[in-house]
Amino acid sequence: MDFTFSEDQLLFQESVRDFLVNEVTPEKIRELWQTESGRSDALWAQLAELGLTGMTVPEQYGGLGMNELDFVLLAQEAGYVALSEPLVNSVLVAAPLLIEAGNTQLADEWLAKMASGEARVIVGLEINKLVEDAHCADLLLLEKAGAVYAVNPAEASLRENKSVDPGRKLFAVEFEASTAVLLADGEQAQKLITRALNRGALGVAAQALGLAQRMIDLSVQYTSERKQFGVAIGSFQAVKHHMANIAFRLEYAKTPVYRAAYALANDLKTSSENVSHAKLVACEVADLAAKNSIQVHGAMGYTWEVDLHIFMKRAWAFNSNYGTAGFHKQRVATAIFNDGAQLGAGKTF
Amino acid sequence: MKLEYTEQQNAFREEVRAWLKANVPAEPLKSFDTEEGFQQHREWEAKLYEGRWGMITWPEEMGGRGADLLQWLIFEEEYYAAGAPLRVNQNGIFLLGPTLMEYGTEQQKKRFLNGMATGKDIWCQGWSEPNAGSDMAAIRSRADLSEDGSHYIINGQKTWSTRAVWADWCFGMFRTDPESERHHGLTFILVPLDSEGITVRPIPQLDGLPGFAEIFFDNVKVPVDCRLGGEGDGWSVAMATAGFERGLMLRSPARFQETARRLVELYKANQQSADEDSNIRDEVMRAYMDAEAYCLTTYQTACRLMQGGKIGAEASTNKIFWSELDQRMHATGLKILATRGELEPESPDAGEVGKWLDGWLFSQSGSIYAGTNEIQRNIIAERLLGMPRK
Ligand SMILES: Cc1cc2nc3c(=O)[nH]c(=O)nc-3n(C[C@H](O)[C@H](O)[C@H](O)COP(=O)(O)OP(=O)(O)OC[C@H]3O[C@@H](n4cnc5c(N)ncnc54)[C@H](O)[C@@H]3O)c2cc1C
Numbered sequence: 001m002d003f004t005f006s007e008d009q010l011l012f013q014e015s016v017r018d019f020l021v022n023e024v025t026p027e028k029i030r031e032l033w034q035t036e037s038g039r040s041d042a043l044w045a046q047l048a049e050l051g052l053t054g055m056t057v058p059e060q061y062g063g064l065g066m067n068e069l070d071f072v073l074l075a076q077e078a079g080y081v082a083l084s085e086p087l088v089n090s091v092l093v094a095a096p097l098l099i100e101a102g103n104t105q106l107a108d109e110w111l112a113k114m115a116s117g118e119a120r121v122i123v124g125l126e127i128n129k130l131v132e133d134a135h136c137a138d139l140l141l142l143e144k145a146g147a148v149y150a151v152n153p154a155e156a157s158l159r160e161n162k163s164v165d166p167g168r169k170l171f172a173v174e175f176e177a178s179t180a181v182l183l184a185d186g187e188q189a190q191k192l193i194t195r196a197l198n199r200g201a202l203g204v205a206a207q208a209l210g211l212a213q214r215m216i217d218l219s220v221q222y223t224s225e226r227k228q229f230g231v232a233i234g235s236f237q238a239v240k241h242h243m244a245n246i247a248f249r250l251e252y253a254k255t256p257v258y259r260a261a262y263a264l265a266n267d268l269k270t271s272s273e274n275v276s277h278a279k280l281v282a283c284e285v286a287d288l289a290a291k292n293s294i295q296v297h298g299a300m301g302y303t304w305e306v307d308l309h310i311f312m313k314r315a316w317a318f319n320s321n322y323g324t325a326g327f328h329k330q331r332v333a334t335a336i337f338n339d340g341a342q343l344g345a346g347k348t349f
Numbered sequence: 350m351k352l353e354y355t356e357q358q359n360a361f362r363e364e365v366r367a368w369l370k371a372n373v374p375a376e377p378l379k380s381f382d383t384e385e386g387f388q389q390h391r392e393w394e395a396k397l398y399e400g401r402w403g404m405i406t407w408p409e410e411m412g413g414r415g416a417d418l419l420q421w422l423i424f425e426e427e428y429y430a431a432g433a434p435l436r437v438n439q440n441g442i443f444l445l446g447p448t449l450m451e452y453g454t455e456q457q458k459k460r461f462l463n464g465m466a467t468g469k470d471i472w473c474q475g476w477s478e479p480n481a482g483s484d485m486a487a488i489r490s491r492a493d494l495s496e497d498g499s500h501y502i503i504n505g506q507k508t509w510s511t512r513a514v515w516a517d518w519c520f521g522m523f524r525t526d527p528e529s530e531r532h533h534g535l536t537f538i539l540v541p542l543d544s545e546g547i548t549v550r551p552i553p554q555l556d557g558l559p560g561f562a563e564i565f566f567d568n569v570k571v572p573v574d575c576r577l578g579g580e581g582d583g584w585s586v587a588m589a590t591a592g593f594e595r596g597l598m599l600r601s602p603a604r605f606q607e608t609a610r611r612l613v614e615l616y617k618a619n620q621q622s623a624d625e626d627s628n629i630r631d632e633v634m635r636a637y638m639d640a641e642a643y644c645l646t647t648y649q650t651a652c653r654l655m656q657g658g659k660i661g662a663e664a665s666t667n668k669i670f671w672s673e674l675d676q677r678m679h680a681t682g683l684k685i686l687a688t689r690g691e692l693e694p695e696s697p698d699a700g701e702v703g704k705w706l707d708g709w710l711f712s713q714s715g716s717i718y719a720g721t722n723e724i725q726r727n728i729i730a731e732r733l734l735g736m737p738r739k
Contacts, residue, residue, distance in 0.1 A: 001351065001352065001353065001354050001355065001358060001419055001648070001652070002350055002351045002352075002652055003350060003352060003645070003648045003649040003651075003652045004350060004649065004652045004653055004656060005350060006350075069350060216734065220734050220735065220736055223736065224735075224736065224737055231737075231739065232737045234730075234736040234737045235736070235737040235738065235739050237723075237727065239736075240726065240727060240730030240731070240736050241723075241726045241727075241730065243729075243730050243734055243736065244725075244726035244727075244729040244730045244733075244734070245726070247666070247729050247730075247733055247734055248665070248666040248669050248670060248726075248729055249670075251646055251663070251666045251667075251670075252639070252642040252643065252646055252666075252670055253642070254646075255642060255645035255646045255648075255649050256638070256641070256642050256645060258350070258645075258649075259352065259645055262350055262352050277638050277641065277642075280638070281638065281642065329631065329634060332634055332637075332638065333630070333634055336613055336634065336637050337613070337616075337617060341613075343606075343609065343610040343613055343637065344430060344606050344607050344609070344610030345425070345426040345427075345429045345430045345602075345603035345604075345606045345607050345610075346362070346423070346426035346427060346430055346603070346606075347606075348606070348641060348644045348645070348648075349352050349353060349354065349648075
């Protein structure tokens with residue numbers, strides 16, 4: 001029994017955090033908001049250079065051959081800077097789906113390009129209705145009517161929808177099945193879709209942890225500087241308790257997320273239930289962080305100029321991404337209210 | 350990360366389970382806040398000691414098993430799953446014991462640890478005073494060194510001292526330097542409760558039983574060898590105790606996981622009426638997830654400590670988390686029991702209400718004792734987040 005990350009995993013997290021905090025600054029994010037695609041090829045190339053785009057790509061294709069557990073802390077850091085490049089979905093959803101779909105021709109064609117950063121492969125699951133980042137896809141993997149297809153973006157029509165979060169690019173995507181490669185249908189497709197959904201939800205959950213931490217940091221900094229009644233507002237207990245309430249809950253959202261990553265990496269039977277628990281509590285703590293952070297910022301928090309909204313809006317969008325709270329509660333309920341459920345002391349592991 | 354028990358850990362669990370199966374009393378003991386129940390629990394401590402299960406985390410040469418924190422968690426899981434009695438000497442074994450091992454002289458260890466382990470000496474804590482609650486540094490009870498330096502003379506009053514009504518010894522903090530203020534000039538002293546000049550006045554708690562007491566000291570003579578640590582070092586010795594308490598060992602996850610399990614059962618047995626309130630299903634699910642999260646985080650902390658980490662703000666985050674979880678779970682339990690929720694279990698029409706009411710009453714104190722949750726939130730904001738003190 002060892003519920004800690006390895007030194008390598010922690011070092012990787014640290015170096016990725018340093019990189020992201022330096023490169024993906026709020027100023028940079030605002031610049032990208034002004035561009036047509038909202039995405040940066042230069043940044044994508046840097047992420048590839050760090051090995052990040054190939055984290056879950058097998059070594060034979062030039063990737064690092066790592067798993068969900070190796071990536072979860074990095075996804076957390078991506079959340080901390082509200083990264084908009086499709087890194088988390090690429091690593092956790094697209095590459096594993098491409099591998100598990102079992103089409104060697106497609107795998108051979110695309111996995112190496114994913115690792116090198118040459119190509120972005122984008123997945124669209126029906127649970128999300130719209131497809132994030134479809135506009136920058138070199139290959140689309142799409143769920144449609146219970147089947148999974150590989151779609152050439154040139155054969156798809158995109159209709160852009162604007163999100164409250166200017167960093168999120170969302171598209172309704174239409175395509176004719178006849179122009180696409182059928183990867184799976186029936187039971188096999190169901191299996192692929194559930195696994196992709198679980199990984200996507202894990203990615204959202206991990207990023208939500210990072211978002212919550214960022215909002216705490218911004219608020220602590222702001223309330224230590226802003227003065228009213230002659231003192232820093234952060235010295236008022238009502239303000240402190242707003243922050244403490246986020247911080248203690250965050251500690252109890254992290255471990256369910258790490259356990260979910262472990263469950264996926266080890267293909268445990270409890271994966272779906274574990275992911276749903278993680279997604280629920282991580283999004284809740286990010287949501288609470290948004291609520292309490294805007295409050296302690298006063299009117300400043302309600303403005304476009306102050307950076308807080310970059311993170312707040314991402315947290316709001318994440319609430320229903322890769323499954324609403326209702327969807328995930330239903331999965332937890334199924335697991336714990338069934339008659340053979342293993343509950344109580346000593347049944348966790 | 351490897352979330353699987355080793356073979357040795359599984360074998361250890363089996364050993365604990367087998368012993369508990371053979372030894373846990375079939376009939377639940379009376380409350381240890383009654384005279385008869387206190388005696389029953391004292392005997393249970395003796396039985397645990399005989400099996401060497403009383404203080405497994407103590408080193409072997411002190412009668413323990415030198416168990417690591419993971420073994421402790423496994424032990425607790427089996428202990429709660431078996432429905433074994435509450436620990437009447439928790440204060441001694443989990444709080445004072447480790448503090449004595451760190452700060453006590455060899456002679457003090459010899460003198461006190463064994464009685465603590467066997468249940469011969471049950472300990473209570475004397476920190477709070479009428480005017481020193483959350484603000485523990487406001488302690489005014491005095492311990493004056495006698496002229497020949499052989500003993501202290503204690504005068505003053507402690508209050509809210511749990512188990513004090515039938516306990517044998519009290520450990521706590523007293524002001525030895527009358528000129529001192531706040532956390533300076535305080536000394537950690539062990540006081541036999543049968544000393545002349547001590548009056549213990551029981552205080553009935555919400556359930557009507559005298560679970561805590563006031564202790565009055567009127568020129569009580571205590572030999573200097575009952576001082577733990579140096580004179581004036583009381584605060585740092587006490588903080589070590591408080592660290593153990595709030596840190597990890599006060600409330601193991603197993604306790605709450607068993608409550609969550611019972612809550613799921615209660616809900617399933619009453620689902621039709623419970624579902625009339627659409628919140629209840631959600632609350633039950635949340636209870637299960639939160640108890641699970643408490644377990645996960647505790648395992649993470651235990652593993653981190655075993656690899657040489659130090660306990661930090663976890664002490665405060667987990668105090669808030671378990672105490673508020675306990676309150677929510679019992680509130681939900683009572684809602685499911687509906688009109689029976691207010692009935693004492695022995696009432697003729699109560700039916701199978703179990704211990705929900707009792708648990709609800711006790712859960713009310715969880716956010717108050719061991720540092721109120723407001724104080725814990727202050728600590729998190731100031732020490733974990735670095736927010737300005739003033
Ligand atoms: C069941 C139970 C068992 C106990 N057992 C023991 C025992 O064995 N030995 C022992 O010594 N003591 C014991 N206590 C006492 C316990 O430690 C105190 O009750 C606790 O420290 C709070 O002190 P108080 O009751 O004086 O409340 P107060 O300090 O008067 O607090 C009252 C309210 O004011 C709030 N408050 C106070 N100061 C602040 C602040 N700075 N910021 C924000 N809010 C604040 C508190 O959070 C609380 O809500 C026990 C208490 C209970 C309920």
